Each structure stands twice: as structure tokens, then as C-alpha cells.
Amino acid sequence: MKAVAADAPLRIGELARAAGTTTRTIRYYEELGLLAPAPEREQGRHRSYGAADVERLREIVRLKDLLGVTLDELKTIVQAEDARTALREEFHSGDVSPQRRTEILGRAAGHLDRQLELLRRRRGELDALESELAQRRERVDVLLAER
Amino acid sequence: MKAVAADAPLRIGELARAAGTTTRTIRYYEELGLLAPAPEREQGRHRSYGAADVERLREIVRLKDLLGVTLDELKTIVQAEDARTALREEFHSGDVSPQRRTEILGRAAGHLDRQLELLRRRRGELDALESELAQRRERVDVLLAER
DNA sequence: TTGCTCCTCACGTCACGTGAGGTGGC
DNA sequence: TTGCTCCTCACGTCACGTGAGGTGGC
Numbered sequence: 001m002k003a004v005a006a007d008a009p010l011r012i013g014e015l016a017r018a019a020g021t022t023t024r025t026i027r028y029y030e031e032l033g034l035l036a037p038a039p040e041r042e043q044g045r046h047r048s049y050g051a052a053d054v055e056r057l058r059e060i061v062r063l064k065d066l067l068g069v070t071l072d073e074l075k076t077i078v079q080a081e082d083a084r085t086a087l088r089e090e091f092h093s094g095d096v097s098p099q100r101r102t103e104i105l106g107r108a109a110g111h112l113d114r115q116l117e118l119l120r121r122r123r124g125e126l127d128a129l130e131s132e133l134a135q136r137r138e139r140v141d142v143l144l145a146e147r
Numbered sequence: 148m149k150a151v152a153a154d155a156p157l158r159i160g161e162l163a164r165a166a167g168t169t170t171r172t173i174r175y176y177e178e179l180g181l182l183a184p185a186p187e188r189e190q191g192r193h194r195s196y197g198a199a200d201v202e203r204l205r206e207i208v209r210l211k212d213l214l215g216v217t218l219d220e221l222k223t224i225v226q227a228e229d230a231r232t233a234l235r236e237e238f239h240s241g242d243v244s245p246q247r248r249t250e251i252l253g254r255a256a257g258h259l260d261r262q263l264e265l266l267r268r269r270r271g272e273l274d275a276l277e278s279e280l281a282q283r284r285e286r287v288d289v290l291l292a293e294r
Numbered sequence: 295t296t297g298c299t300c301c302t303c304a305c306g307t308c309a310c311g312t313g314a315g316g317t318g319g320c
Numbered sequence: 321t322t323g324c325t326c327c328t329c330a331c332g333t334c335a336c337g338t339g340a341g342g343t344g345g346c
Contacts, residue, residue, distance in 0.1 A: 129266060
């Protein structure tokens with residue numbers, strides 16, 4: 001009997017399937033440093049991943065797909081997210097001065113605002129296209145109702 | 148004095164700027180048959196465009212950017228749009244039987260529904276990401292208000 | 295042990311970017 | 321006539337896809 005642990009190590013193919021991408025893409029992202037800079041394994045040995053890697057890769061794939069950015073821009077975004085996570089951990093750790101806490105929150109707000117700006121512009125464009133098509137669709141329905 | 152006609156012929160660089168793309172992209176699309184299959188000009192002569200070409204290219208660039216499809220898929224979409232335009236003209240021309248008119252409307256409806264499906268799914272994903280970020284942003288604001 | 299998935303090159307492809315060297319038109 | 325933009329190759333690049341030939345682990 002094989003115990004399927006909640007955080008059983010994944011092989012690259014399983015990670016790829018879980019994140020909706022390919023093994024080639026994962027290796028390429030690792031090569032670029034977009035994913036796991038130094039896997040630390042001997043030459044020829046299999047890569048191994050955990051649940052956190054699935055989350056991270058899913059997020060990266062999602063951002064790339066939805067924002068339509070280059071891998072270079074994506075890297076900047078991901079690095080900013082990582083910095084934000086680090087600040088978040090610092091924020092929740094015990095000894096942080098109130099001034100520092102306020103500063104951390106300010107940075108987080110700025111970062112999120114920039115991301116939201118980007119997303120909103122893109123959604124605005126999608127909305128415009130959608131309402132154009134919906135209007136055309138409406139006209140067809142009116143014409144169909146007339147007969 | 149140079150009269151600037153409303154439909155003055157455009158050169159490829161002007162078309163590129165008007166549609167928010169590059170001359171290379173236009174030439175590549177023409178090569179693929181995505182744009183103006185046969186420009187019909189002698190070797191080495193400059194390409195010439197009109198206002199209709201600006202509209203068409205703008206639409207193509209927009210679809211590509213927003214839907215994130217390959218040029219092959221884009222070609223299929225554009226061909227479907229062209230077919231729809233042809234049907235539209237047939238519909239508005241004088242002698243069309245009522246049955247044929249109903250058929251044309253049905254096809255138009257089907258095509259628009261498919262496009263809308265695609266757009267809505269994509270917008271749904273964008274909405275999800277946006278509300279995630281907005282929620283995080285909200286929490287930051289709450290924390291900032293507390294101090 | 296047999297299958298499957300993994301490994302590392304390395305070349306191919308898609309969608310253009312970027313010169314090189316030359317010619318066209320306001 | 322001078323500048324600018326255009327022309328056609330053709331090689332470069334980004335983000336992977338796709339084998340080739342070989343090794344690892346349930």
C-alpha cells in the first residue's frame with residue numbers, strides 16, 4: 001500500500017500537469033532564474049518539487065497568460081512579489097518598529113496599486129471588446145425576433 | 148498647400164503607427180496571408196493603404212493582444228469575421244429569400260456566441276486575479292488605518 | 295527486470311527585431 | 321538635390337517544441 005502524503009514530492013512531469021504547462025517550460029524557466037535558481041542536485045539526477053512549487057508555478061503561468069508580458073517583465077513582477085513576501089514575513093515577525101511597519105505597509109500598497117493598474121487597463125480593453133460583440137449579438141437577436 | 152484628404156493613401160510606416168504596431172509585423176502578416184493576400188504592385192514599389200486597412204489591422208492587433216492566440220488561430224478568427232461580413236452584405240442586398248435571411252442570422256449568432264464565450268472566460272480569469280489583488284490591497288489599507 | 299519518466303544536448307519553429315545595401319517619392 | 325521612408329533579403333532573438341541517445345526510480 002502506497003501512502004499518498006499531502007506534500008509528497010513531485011517529479012517534473014507531475015508539476016507540469018498540476019500547473020498547466022510543460023516540462024520544457026519548467027526547465028527553461030529554471031535556466032532563466034525565473035524558477036528555483038539553483039536546484040542543487042548532482043548531474044543527471046531527477047528534479048523534485050513540493051506543493052509550494054505548484055502554487056508558485058501556477059501563479060507565474062497565470063500572470064504570463066493574463067498579462068501577456070515578456071519573461072523579462074514577468075521576472076521583474078515575480079521578484080517584486082518575492083520582495084513583498086519577505087516584507088510580509090518581516091512584518092509578522094516579532095521585533096519590528098512601528099515606523100518600519102508603516103513603511104512595509106506603504107511599499108505593499110504601492111506594489112499592489114501598480115499591479116491593479118495594469119490589470120484594470122487590460123480588463124477595460126476586454127470589456128470594450130466584449131460589449132462591442134454583445135451589441136452586435138443583440139442586433140442579430142432583434143432581427144431574428146422580427147421574423 | 149497640401150490638401151489632407153480624409154482617405155489619403157497611407158504608407159506602411161503611417162499604417163503601423165496608426166494601428167500601434169511595426170512595419171515588420173505588417174509585412175509578416177501579409178506574407179502569412181493574414182493581411183491583404185496579394186498587394187498587386189511591381190517589385191520594389193511602395194505599399195499603399197487606406198482607412199479601411201487601419202481599421203482591419205487595429206482589430207487584428209487588438210484580438211491578438213487580448214485573446215493571446217497564435218497567428219494560426221487568429222487567421223481562423225479573421226476568416227470567420229470576413230465570412231460574417233460577406234453574409235452581412237448578402238443580407239442587406241436586395242434579393243434574398245426569407246429562409247436565407249434567417250439562416251444568415253443564425254450563423255452570425257453562432258459565430259458571435261463563440262467569440263463571446265472565449266472573451267467571457269478570459270475576462271472571468273482576469274476578474275478573479277483582480278479581486279484577489281484588490282482583497283490584499285484592502286487588508287493593507289485596514290492595517291494602515293489601525294495605526 | 296520491464297516500463298515509464300526522467301536527464302542533457304541540440305536543432306527546429308513561431309513571431310517577429312534588426313541591420314545591410316539599395317531604391318522611391320514628397 | 322537632399323532626407324526621409326520605403327524596398328528586399330537574411331541573420332538574430334525570444335519562448336519554447338521536438339527528437340536523439342542515454343540513465344534513474346517505483
